[in-house]
Amino acid sequence: MDISCWVDAVVAALILTGSLFALIGSIGLWKLPDFFMRLHGPTKATTLGVGSLVIGSLVYFSSRGEGLSLHELLITIFLFITAPVSAHLLAKAAMHQRVRRIDKTKGRPWPQ
């Protein structure tokens, strides 16, 4: 077996996993019934999926003989840092706006 075949297999597995995680996050954004539930899908599944996809691209571009290319890792690190911050701000904005929620969502910051 050639080494590039194994690299291709690793890259294919990583980007397929990442795309499926991102699709799961978007399905959660579309299907879940409540804003506070919908917040979970994109902020966890989509971030993890894009991180896996970027790591697959890092493996691919590192295997092309031009040395280790680590600057793709900046995107992953930036996304992993900023996703909780934006989710926290969105949850605070939703609580401030008093968006509607279903009864199964726990915690009652305001009477409804």
Added chain:
Amino acid sequence: MLENVILICLGIMSAAAILNMMRLLRGPDLPDRILALDTLYINAIALIILLGLYLASDLFFEAALLLAVMGFVGTVAVAKHLMRGDIIE
């Protein structure tokens, strides 16, 4: 082999972007729309990275990094505007 996998992944990410677009158009409240726009930014980053893999070009990562920064700043600005009615106080 890898080209076909990249094409399949481009299809999957396009389906995810269509789902986000439906939530963006439908979303009952404003935070739903902001969340859908943020997710659409992240899916656009994934699509750009997949396009860079497909064309085997190293030039797309600056665009992806710039899009990540712009998406974060935009989301934070609109969320602060919803919370306070003002962005910089």
